[in-house]
Amino acid sequence: MSAWQDDATRDLMGLGGRLALLVRGEGSAVWDADGNRYLDFLGGIAVNSLGHAHPTFVNAVSQQAAVLSHVSNYFATPQQLELAATLKRLAGTGEAGRVFFANSGTEANETAVKLARLHGNKVGKKGLVSLNHAFHGRSMGALSLTPKPLYQDAFRPLLPDVTYIDNTLEALDELDWSDVAAIFIEPIQGEAGVVEHPAGFLRRARELATENNALLIVDEVQTGMGRTGDWFAFQREGIVPDAMTLAKGIAGGFPLGALVTFGEASELFYPGTHNSTFGGNPLATAVGLAVVAEVENNDLLANVVTRGEQLRAAVTDLPLVTGTSGKGLLIGIHLDGPHAGAVREAAHRRGLIVNAPTDDIIRIAPAYTIGDAEVEEFTRLFAAALADVNGTASEENNA
Structure with a gap:
């Protein structure tokens, strides 16, 4: 356990896990105290509509x-x-x-x-x-x-x-x-x-x-x-x-x-x-x-619709994914089993923030300002996280 986790255990109410000590954000990215960068596709749980540190x-x-x-x-x-x-x-x-x-x-x-x-x-x-x-x-x-x-x-x-x-x-x-x-x-x-x-x-x-x-x-x-x-x-x-x-x-x-x-x-x-x-x-x-x-x-509602459609299409054929739900940039990615916790953790290790509201669904709620670059980065990182979990699941099934 790192020093900041010790501090959190000592000083904060024990009401939930803390994955990292975040210190800075810009656009759809955040950085932790060790300098690790994460693509934030949870947006503070659908809060950061303009992303982090937007000039407005x-x-x-x-x-x-x-x-x-x-x-x-x-x-x-x-x-x-x-x-x-x-x-x-x-x-x-x-x-x-x-x-x-x-x-x-x-x-x-x-x-x-x-x-x-x-x-x-x-x-x-x-x-x-x-x-x-x-x-x-x-x-x-x-x-x-x-x-x-x-x-x-x-x-x-x-x-x-x-x-x-x-x-x-x-x-x-x-x-x-x-x-x-x-x-x-x-x-x-x-x-x-x-x-x-x-x-x-x-x-x-x-x-x-x-x-x-x-x-x-x-x-x-x-x-x-x-x-x-x-x-x-x-x-x-x-x-x-x-x-x-x-x-x-x-x-x-x-x-x-x-x-x-x-x-x-x-x-x-x-x-x-x-x-x-x-x-x-x-x-x-x-x-x-x-x-x-x-x-x-800045017509960001239109961007919400466009990027939501892109993201749904991007994940549809990925391993473990059975479908999607939601509208705009509130998206549930449905998995073929209780893999959501493992996928969330694998995504975090690869530098992607998502969450798992249920055992078989990943939720994403990124900023309204995302563009092609963020969609492409998310797709790459999320596919890698799914592959990590799918490989583990295959190994367990063959054991």
């Missing part, structure tokens, strides 16, 4: 920090107001839409849980619904919507009146909606392995929620802000949710989250029901504005 990001942080960084929630700032208006425009909320700024996806989802409770109290319902294999965060409300025993069991009792269903049209139709105040849906389930829903699933959820006076809340923490090639993944389904949650790529690496409401759901919160000291501070919202402008002004 750096300038926004430095310029705003020199002027005003924090003022508390007793005040508004121009950056906060402009970013709220921008999110409403991109989401198509209309004049009725409202924005609450938080600091993370978990906080945004916690806010959404409270929104659901306010609606439920108004209409006489208390039930919340989420999907099996969902991930909405680790704070108590968001955790209650995340049905994974490893995450939940140590913290029971969780919120009552939460139901989990499969992501099928049949499950939606068979659900007892009589006490449902809100249903929470990730348009693509990232932590489950980049799982897509059946055709028409979101539309049917919208129909049933409307018919039964329930809120449809879409968790766009991982899919939003251009990750799938649209500003928000729900937009390709032709529906309008009652609320959506955002974080990750919204500020390209600076902590920022948001709850965006549509229509009547915008009137549920009132003074005293929620707030955040740091949420929507001028530094975070200035960076968010700069990142959104960079994506919009």
Whole structure:
């Protein structure tokens, strides 16, 4: 064990492994303390939408920090107001839409849980619904919507009146909606392995929620802000949710989250029901504005679509790969067995950062700015990592 690993063991909570001590990044590359270079195709788990040390990001942080960084929630700032208006425009909320700024996806989802409770109290319902294999965060409300025993069991009792269903049209139709105040849906389930829903699933959820006076809340923490090639993944389904949650790529690496409401759901919160000291501070919202402008002004959504198609095609015929899932630059690479952990480790040894959300799926979520060079380097390194694992698997099978 190296000195930095000793320090981490001594000083940090033991909540997860740390693969390397990273000290610098540029574009889609990062370097560790020993000078080793890695191609970063995880992007801070779908966060670094412009990559590392992008001039737009750096300038926004430095310029705003020199002027005003924090003022508390007793005040508004121009950056906060402009970013709220921008999110409403991109989401198509209309004049009725409202924005609450938080600091993370978990906080945004916690806010959404409270929104659901306010609606439920108004209409006489208390039930919340989420999907099996969902991930909405680790704070108590968001955790209650995340049905994974490893995450939940140590913290029971969780919120009552939460139901989990499969992501099928049949499950939606068979659900007892009589006490449902809100249903929470990730348009693509990232932590489950980049799982897509059946055709028409979101539309049917919208129909049933409307018919039964329930809120449809879409968790766009991982899919939003251009990750799938649209500003928000729900937009390709032709529906309008009652609320959506955002974080990750919204500020390209600076902590920022948001709850965006549509229509009547915008009137549920009132003074005293929620707030955040740091949420929507001028530094975070200035960076968010700069990142959104960079994506919009340089047509990076089109690049997300193009590079996503290239990457899917590049991995399709590689050893161990059986297919892909996802949209844009949120891609799940499906393997023919429980090789994902070994592939992730082999990739790391070869200088490539990916992750394994499940035993048989590799997830990639690179920067929106990647080009041919990054696609070619990823393909070479990933193919080599697969070959390493495939050779080991063959040897084990022949033993």
